[in-house]
Amino acid sequence: MIAFHVNGEAVRVDVDPEMPLLWCLRDHLQLTGTKYGCGEAYCGACVIHLDGEAVRACVTPVAKASGRQVTTIEGLSEHGDHPVQRAWREENVPQCGYCQSGQIMSAAALLAEVPAPTDDQIDQSMAGNVCRCGTYDRIRKAIHRASQEQG
Amino acid sequence: MALEKISRRELMRRVGWTAGGLTLGAWAGNLPWTPAALAQDVPADASQAFDPSVYLSIAEDGTVTVICHRSEMGQGSKTGLAAVLVDELEADWDRVEIRQAIGDEKYGSQNTDGSTSIRNFYQPFREAGAVARQMLITAAAAQWGVSPQSCRAEAHQVVHRASGRRLGYGDLARAAAALEIPEVETITLKPAFEQRLVGQPLPIVDLDDMVTGRASFGLDVRLPGMKVALIARPPVVGGRVATLDSSAAEAMAGVQVYTLPVPEGAPGFQPLGGVAVVAPDTWTAMRARRALVITWDDGPHGGYDTEAYRQTLEVTARQPGEPVRVVGNVDHALEGADQRHEADYYAPHLAQAPMEPPCATAHVHDGICEAWAPTQNPQAAQSQVAATLGFEVAQVTIHVTLLGGGFGRKSKPDFIAEAAWLSQEVGAPVQVVWTRGDDLRHGYLHANSAQHLEAGLSADGKVVAWRHRTVFPSISTTFSADAKAPSNGEMGLGLADLPFDIPNLAIERGEARAHVRIGWLRSVCNIYHAFAIGSFIDELADRAGRDPLSLWQELIGPAREVDFGEVEISNYGQPLTVHPVDTGRLRRVLDATAEDAGWGRDMATGSGLGISVHRSFLSYVAVAAAVTVTAGKLRVDDVWITIDCGTYVNPDRVRAQMEGSVIYGLSLAFYGAIEAKDGAIVQQNFGDYRVLRLHETPRIHVRLMPSQGLPAGVGEPGVPPVTPAVTNALFAATGERVRELPLSKAGWV
Numbered sequence: 001m002i003a004f005h006v007n008g009e010a011v012r013v014d015v016d017p018e019m020p021l022l023w024c025l026r027d028h029l030q031l032t033g034t035k036y037g038c039g040e041a042y043c044g045a046c047v048i049h050l051d052g053e054a055v056r057a058c059v060t061p062v063a064k065a066s067g068r069q070v071t072t073i074e075g076l077s078e079h080g081d082h083p084v085q086r087a088w089r090e091e092n093v094p095q096c097g098y099c100q101s102g103q104i105m106s107a108a109a110l111l112a113e114v115p116a117p118t119d120d121q122i123d124q125s126m127a128g129n130v131c132r133c134g135t136y137d138r139i140r141k142a143i144h145r146a147s148q149e150q151g
Numbered sequence: 152m153a154l155e156k157i158s159r160r161e162l163m164r165r166v167g168w169t170a171g172g173l174t175l176g177a178w179a180g181n182l183p184w185t186p187a188a189l190a191q192d193v194p195a196d197a198s199q200a201f202d203p204s205v206y207l208s209i210a211e212d213g214t215v216t217v218i219c220h221r222s223e224m225g226q227g228s229k230t231g232l233a234a235v236l237v238d239e240l241e242a243d244w245d246r247v248e249i250r251q252a253i254g255d256e257k258y259g260s261q262n263t264d265g266s267t268s269i270r271n272f273y274q275p276f277r278e279a280g281a282v283a284r285q286m287l288i289t290a291a292a293a294q295w296g297v298s299p300q301s302c303r304a305e306a307h308q309v310v311h312r313a314s315g316r317r318l319g320y321g322d323l324a325r326a327a328a329a330l331e332i333p334e335v336e337t338i339t340l341k342p343a344f345e346q347r348l349v350g351q352p353l354p355i356v357d358l359d360d361m362v363t364g365r366a367s368f369g370l371d372v373r374l375p376g377m378k379v380a381l382i383a384r385p386p387v388v389g390g391r392v393a394t395l396d397s398s399a400a401e402a403m404a405g406v407q408v409y410t411l412p413v414p415e416g417a418p419g420f421q422p423l424g425g426v427a428v429v430a431p432d433t434w435t436a437m438r439a440r441r442a443l444v445i446t447w448d449d450g451p452h453g454g455y456d457t458e459a460y461r462q463t464l465e466v467t468a469r470q471p472g473e474p475v476r477v478v479g480n481v482d483h484a485l486e487g488a489d490q491r492h493e494a495d496y497y498a499p500h501l502a503q504a505p506m507e508p509p510c511a512t513a514h515v516h517d518g519i520c521e522a523w524a525p526t527q528n529p530q531a532a533q534s535q536v537a538a539t540l541g542f543e544v545a546q547v548t549i550h551v552t553l554l555g556g557g558f559g560r561k562s563k564p565d566f567i568a569e570a571a572w573l574s575q576e577v578g579a580p581v582q583v584v585w586t587r588g589d590d591l592r593h594g595y596l597h598a599n600s601a602q603h604l605e606a607g608l609s610a611d612g613k614v615v616a617w618r619h620r621t622v623f624p625s626i627s628t629t630f631s632a633d634a635k636a637p638s639n640g641e642m643g644l645g646l647a648d649l650p651f652d653i654p655n656l657a658i659e660r661g662e663a664r665a666h667v668r669i670g671w672l673r674s675v676c677n678i679y680h681a682f683a684i685g686s687f688i689d690e691l692a693d694r695a696g697r698d699p700l701s702l703w704q705e706l707i708g709p710a711r712e713v714d715f716g717e718v719e720i721s722n723y724g725q726p727l728t729v730h731p732v733d734t735g736r737l738r739r740v741l742d743a744t745a746e747d748a749g750w751g752r753d754m755a756t757g758s759g760l761g762i763s764v765h766r767s768f769l770s771y772v773a774v775a776a777a778v779t780v781t782a783g784k785l786r787v788d789d790v791w792i793t794i795d796c797g798t799y800v801n802p803d804r805v806r807a808q809m810e811g812s813v814i815y816g817l818s819l820a821f822y823g824a825i826e827a828k829d830g831a832i833v834q835q836n837f838g839d840y841r842v843l844r845l846h847e848t849p850r851i852h853v854r855l856m857p858s859q860g861l862p863a864g865v866g867e868p869g870v871p872p873v874t875p876a877v878t879n880a881l882f883a884a885t886g887e888r889v890r891e892l893p894l895s896k897a898g899w900v
Contacts, residue, residue: 019434027379027432032371033364035555036433037506038587042837045506073364080363088362092354092803095811096225097361098368098506098555123846130837132506132556133225134814135807136848 004065006031007075017063022046024062025072033073033101037130044129047102047109048072054109056128073101076108084108087146095133103129107143116147200324203286203332204279205257207236213307213321215240215247220258221268222527223251223357224505224554224561225811226866227804228268230355232276235269235800238348239280239341241304242320249356254529254549263527264562264671265723266768266864269800273862281338283327290326291318343859352803357553369525369552372512374580380573381436381584382411383443384425384593387830388418388667389450395426399442405431406439409576411569417632418668420535422569423593429577433584453830455666457599460827461497464601464663468495468622472659473636476647476718479655481605484616488607492694496604496683498892500825501597502840503672507555508590513570514580515540520547524567525554532564539568540575547571558815559671563595591840592832595670596825598623598663602683607655612695614706616655621646621680628665636662637676643721645680645767645871650732652708667827673815677767677871682892685763685875689882699879700745700762707764710735723769723864730769730861737766740773740793743854747791748775757781758788759883763875768864770796771856774813774876776849780884785899787817787849787877792869794853797860805865809853812869818843820874821900823893841895 003012006029013028020039025031025048037045039058046057049071050064076082084107094100103126110117110125117125122143131139202208206218217236223229233249252258260271284304291309292299295316302309308317343350360366385391397408407429414421426443430436485491511524513536520540526532529549537544554561570583585593600623607616625641627634637660639647647658672678688706692699712731722730741764745751748760757780764773777789792809799805822841826833834840878889881899894900 015432016434019432023432023434026371027434030373031364032367032373035368035507036370036584037508038837039437040587040836040838043506043587080359085362089354089358092352092358092807094225094355094358094361095227095807096223096506096554096556097357097366100361101364104362126845128844130506130842130844132504132558132815132818132842133807134811134843136814136843136845137810137851138807139845140848 002062002066004068004070006070007072013062015062017061019062020058021048021060021062021065021070022057025057031072031074035098035101037099042130043099044106045099045102047105047129049105049109052112054106073105076105082108083146083150084111084142087142087149090145091138091142093135093138093142095135099129099131103131103139107139107146110143111147111150115150117143201283201328203283206276206279207283209283209320209324211321211324213246213319215242215320217247217249218252219249220252220261221272222261222263222529222551222554222557224263224527224557226268226808227355227801229357230353231269231800231804232272233356234348234353235273235276236280238346239277240284241306243307244348246307251551253551254533256530261528261530262562263557264559266866266868270769270862270864273798273800277340278335278338281340282332282335285333285338286327286330287320287323289330290323294318294326349800350802353801355804366553368507368555369523370507370510370584372523372552372582374512374514377512377580377582378429378431378577379433379436379582379584380427380429380570381440381586382425382427382569383440383445384423384589385447386592387447387449387452387455388423389452390447391424391450392426393446393448396444397426400428400439403430403435403439403442406435407577408443409573411572418629420531420563420565420568422539422565422572427573429573429581436584449830452666455827455830457500457826460666461599461601464599464622465495465497467661467663468601468603468620470661472620472661474657474659475642476656476658476715478653481616481618481655481657484655485605485607488615489610490608490694491605492608492691493603493605494687494690494890496602496679496686496890498600498679498682499823500599500667501672501819501823502591502594502825502834503558503560504590504840504842505554505556505558505560508585508587509560509566510582510584511567511570512580512582513567513574515571515575518546520571520574521550522548522567522571523550523552525552525561526564526567527554527557527562528564531562532567535564535568536571539572558673560594563670587837588835591825591834591836595629595668597672597678598625598669600679602679604683604687606687606691608691608695612697614653614691617651617653618657618659619646619649619683620659620661622661622663623676623679624663624665624669626669626671629668629670635664636660639719640721641676644675645677645684645765647718648720648722648732648766649684650713650734650737650766651706653706666830674767674867674870677765678819678874681763681765681871682874685765685872686878686890689761689875689879690888700750703741703762703764704738707734707738707741710738725769730863732766736771736795737764740764740771740795740856743856744773744775744791744793747793747852747854748777750775754883757884759880759885761876761879761881761883763872763879765872767868767871770794770863770865770868772868772872774872776876776880778877778880778884780881783898785881785894789850789852790873790876791852791854793856794865794869795856795858796865796868797858797863799855799862799865802855805855806853808865809869810851813851813873814843814848816870816873817847817877819893820877821847821893822895824896
């Protein structure tokens with residue numbers, strides 16, 4: 001049994017400790033907001049927060065979450081109104097939407113650390129998140145907007 | 152029900168589809184165990200009081216339900232088509248629910264590719280809304296004992312002008328349902344100035360779900376008792392299992408192993424075969440697949456090597472080909488030309504690589520198959536699943552989830568048939584998961600291509616002759632073992648429809664055999680054709696010592712509808728009389744883009760501007776790029792893109808598609824290459840199949856041309872001119888010409 005918190009709730013799972021957190025969340029905890037895109041930390045579709053830090057759930061063994069706080073897109077804000085989520089709506093960022101959970105979780109972690117990032121800081125911090133629809137330009141704008149709104 | 156049938160027949164006639172197969176959807180599943188976002192077809196349901204069209208119903212509480220029969224993969228047509236209908240209906244957008252249709256021929260084509268959703272369904276959806284609006288007006292007028300002409304529809308109500316009396320749509324639904332459906336010809340559509348939703352930037356309906364993680368894609372389907380399968384597919388197309396040791400996999404708890412049937416004949420949409428592991432969860436399935444020990448019999452394509460094949464294509468491209476379109480006499484004109492120039496271009500295989508790899512969930516039970524999948528083509532999925540299972544089409548129901556991208560890959564339902572076959576064998580619901588590696592190794596690849604171009608220039612720098620020979624393995628090879636040359640349809644994707652004013656022209660094709668499954672990828676053959684054409688014009692301008700823009704303008708020539716004589720131009724399924732190749736529109740987007748980019752301005756050393764324009768999917772798109780080269784490395788700083796797509800529905804989504812086209816185009820220009828060695832695909836993941844990332848993203852400047860023309864394509868036409876604009880800019884910056892993609896191969900990125 002591995003025990004940790006997901007979005008504030010205590011959970012205990014009986015799975016292979018090597019199972020990536022991604023599959024534990026998706027297959028065993030029914031939290032499908034965190035996405036699979038590559039399985040090898042190339043694309044960032046699976047970014048979640050582990051004790052507030054952005055990590056790639058596809059290469060994070062579930063054992064590593066033991067005793068820690070996991071936050072997924074479903075728990076980023078109670079009412080879906082985190083400044084990043086609001087900015088995403090304002091800029092109409094998503095196209096297909098599939099990578100957006102990971103993009104939003106990466107952006108939220110960036111803003112928690114750097115409240116007013118420059119374009120260069122956004123570039124560096126978001127370079128690990130792939131979007132095939134090509135929403136990058138709007139992501140950049142939305143991060144600036146969220147930064148201003150959370151002031 | 153008679154009422155419904157009349158209307159459906161009418162709509163079918165309107166979309167050019169016969170009513171022969173009219174079977175009203177009898178599916179009445181209420182599926183509490185699937186995600187709510189998968190709400191499906193409206194069953195014959197008493198609460199839907201008024202359903203005058205297959206696309207629309209109105210309940211007594213006034214809720215308007217619009218059926219989305221097209222797949223939503225990021226292009227926004229789910230929102231766009233509903234907006235078209237609701238606008239004509241004069242309904243309140245906030246009281247509209249959109250439900251995703253199952254695959255069913257009653258909707259007309261659901262094949263969501265070719266940039267067709269708006270261009271083919273704008274008119275039928277307007278008519279569906281307008282017919283319903285007229286019936287609601289008629290019902291209200293009858294109730295009040297006044298003439299319908301004295302009433303109008305406004306914001307979900309019918310209003311009697313003289314008395315100010317009002318009745319809501321919900322209150323009128325039952326009465327409207329009892330009326331005969333009027334002929335479409337008797338209905339007046341709204342004039343453009345009365346449209347409230349069409350032309351406005353409307354947020355997509357799934358926006359909220361997408362930013363909160365609630366949006367449900369194919370991989371998010373969860374069924375009770377569902378098992379997860381991964382498949383070890385033959386590394387080479389046409390290969391089969393020679394030996395299998397599955398003991399280690401089968402020793403894992405809950406794991407079962409199945410050998411899939413070997414496909415017969417041309418690949419089509421059949422599963423590729425191989426060995427499946429079926430497990431309680433995805434991680435176990437991944438471990439179990441790794442534990443399989445398989446040797447393969449590679450079959451006839453085991454020697455496929457893309458580097459060697461490139462030589463084959465290029466040799467063919469330098470030999471006389473089969474003429475597809477000939478004007479004047481190119482050989483004669485070349486002999487008499489002041490200068491001759493020739494060039495060869497090569498572009499490799501590409502993979503669509505949507506963010507969500509292929510995946511599907513199927514449940515075969517009680518003589519039926521239900522499947523949930525991110526498919527661009529639920530009707531083709533229905534047919535293939537039926538064929539794989541030996542079922543009738545009517546025994547198969549395809550539920551369409553949101554698609555995490557498609558780009559053509561998810562038009563091919565092989566992965567859905569895999570899930571169906573496995574569910575039948577296992578006797579439980581099965582979800583087939585494709586890893587990214589599976590997606591890259593076992594796809595339907597964009598063709599690799601070699602093109603040979605020759606031109607003659609007159610002493611005053613005019614192009615007097617143009618020969619263009621294209622050689623690539625045809626998509627037809629996927630469906631017919633006999634296919635050996637590009638089809639007429641493929642030749643019409645940006646080559647046979649060359650719009651230039653050149654007195655001597657020869658467009659030819661050469662033969663090429665396929666050794667992988669060839670399929671369509673966003674923009675299809677237009678990508679390599681536009682690359683060669685756009686680059687070659689830039690080369691000719693350089694040879695002639697001319698400004699490239701002025702040569703583009705001269706080649707486009709005076710505003711006219713291009714006359715192709717006896718040559719049949721596929722023209723994206725539309726008659727040239729309705730959608731001509733209009734050089735005036737081509738010229739306008741070119742000039743607008745040149746203006747936006749500041750064409751002709753001085754650029755710093757190491758910087759350059761490039762430009763290109765291309766018509767595809769009935770739309771006209773020009774792209775200019777500004778690049779900087781530092782220490783031999785390219786950076787794209789700005790891209791200007793202008794589209795004339797005729798009437799557009801949602802300008803924000805058209806802009807989004809142009810932004811996305813720039814990114815997609817840059818991805819393939821910079822990095823796109825799928826290679827094969829010993830018959831197997833080399834690329835494994837986004838590490839060796841790189842795609843553009845945020846830090847490489849230029850500033851993107853989109854201009855939409857206002858137009859009253861017929862709606863044309865949006866999803867694809869933005870991609871083709873991107874690459875030549877960038878490589879021409881690279882030439883302007885460095886004097887180095889790129890004739891081979893991707894740019895990473897020569898180290899530019």
